[in-house]
Amino acid sequence: MVRRCILRPGFHACAVPSSSDHDDFDRGSFAADSLATGFLVMLAMTVVQRSFGFFRGIWFCRLLEDASVGQWAMAFGFITMISPIMLLGMPGSLPRYVEHYRVRGHLRAFVRRLGISTAVCAVLFSVAVAARPAWFGWLIFLQPDNLDLVRAVGIAVIAIIAFYFVGELVSALRQVRVVSLMQFTQSVTFTFLGIGWLVSGGGIVGLVLVFALATLLAIAPGMRTLVRGWKGLPQSEDPFDASVMWRRIVPYASAIWAMDVLANLFEMSDRYMILHLSPGGDLAGQAAVGQYHSGRMIPVLLISLASMLSGVLLPYLSADWEAGRQTQIPRRLRWILTAVSASFTLGAALALLAAPTMFETLLENRYQAGLTVLPMAFTFCIWSALVTIAQNYLWVVERGHWVAAALGVGLIANLGFNAALLPVWGLQGAVVATLASHGIVLVGIWFALRRWGYDLDRTTLYASLWPAALLAGPWVAIACVLATLTVSGELRSIFAEAGIAQWCNRWAGRWRQQPDPSG
Structure with a gap:
């Protein structure tokens, strides 16, 4: 089979003639x-x-x-x-x-x-x-x-x-x-x-x-x-040709490495600063990290879920790119980001309503400091989840260094905010600093997506603001999400384009066609 390389300004991706070629491979070894x-x-x-x-x-x-x-x-x-x-x-x-x-x-x-x-x-x-x-x-x-x-x-x-x-x-x-x-x-x-x-x-x-x-x-x-x-x-x-492989892999891997370094430093910087800057020595610092860990215990589940979604999504987006189906990538990503932000915000609001009982009973009322920072932890963890999924677009178009740049700015902001606020407000100051720096990273990712061809619309604004509504209370967040989903024509068109309505109608039709077991 003869393949042709399609050259695009700024990109070096080779495409195969049609998606049927990919289907042939899918039916063979490692059927996808x-x-x-x-x-x-x-x-x-x-x-x-x-x-x-x-x-x-x-x-x-x-x-x-x-x-x-x-x-x-x-x-x-x-x-x-x-x-x-x-x-x-x-x-x-x-x-x-x-x-x-x-x-x-x-x-x-x-x-x-x-x-x-x-x-x-x-x-x-x-x-x-x-x-x-x-x-x-x-x-x-x-x-x-x-x-x-x-x-x-x-x-x-x-x-x-x-x-x-x-x-x-x-x-x-x-x-x-x-x-x-x-x-x-x-x-x-x-x-x-x-x-x-x-x-x-x-x-x-x-x-x-x-x-x-x-x-x-x-x-x-x-x-x-x-x-x-x-x-x-x-x-x-x-x-x-191994040399050709390394010439292509090394820039991409370097961007991955820079992103990993900055993302993990960014993820751990607040805990390290709490450990090293908290007064009272190593035991007091470890106890403060323990309180912070309890407040992040539920919110980080959302980041884990987003990481899994992101890991599942990237190979499929890459396959679309290699098959020449580039126009499908932004559409898929848009409805996934919208659905993730809405569902995560609603789930976080319900968790906040149940959190006082959980901390009092399951955690034996030992982690009250963790309970107080829970709304902020949910907000910045949902923002982090959106970044985790949205960055796939930049990796597919081989512009991952923009992810590293956004994380680098966020890391510098996090260190500066923590150094200023942690000695004054203690654990609360560390969480406020982390919240602000995650917001900076999210804005940076939106800017990078727009720079490389991803059209930002009102759905992006909704996805960004829904988690912030948690800071005003769980009921406010629930009202904001439900009201926006009800009145926004853009959101309705996003989910209609994703085929959710057709999928539900199809399954409803199958259910109606099932025989009545009572005869």
């Missing part, structure tokens, strides 16, 4: 799940998975002291922060380029080179932890003598790197059900093993090792799928 199936499976698995995560978080807060909760929050935050940074952004390029190399018959060579590079990065990190454990102990926990905990964190980082690479590859192949099963397995296994460990009297070091074990076990479904489908991949007779 449809986008609708992917979303439905992911949502169903996420509901169950996050229920386990919420249950696990409640019990961790009940079984651990404030300072120990802070230690776990810092350990988990460092594990998730350092892993993509150490990999230099290379596995992050899989969702964008797997389809590109797959249709050209060079996927094996592409994945093999990225896998070797990832393994080298993991080894270098292990050597660094073994050589300077005291420094890592001070950085993560403000305790340079806690070497056993540092070593446990190093093991968990290696486990997460393996999980991350396999998960990114399986997701890039559009095996959504398998990725969902991996994440579900990791969450459920860690829930039972972690709570069991703490109930039996175990400490933080063992808890981190249990997390590493659960992560390694969760890789099994993805590896099984890769082994079964790998031999059936199309193989081109043309030689693979």
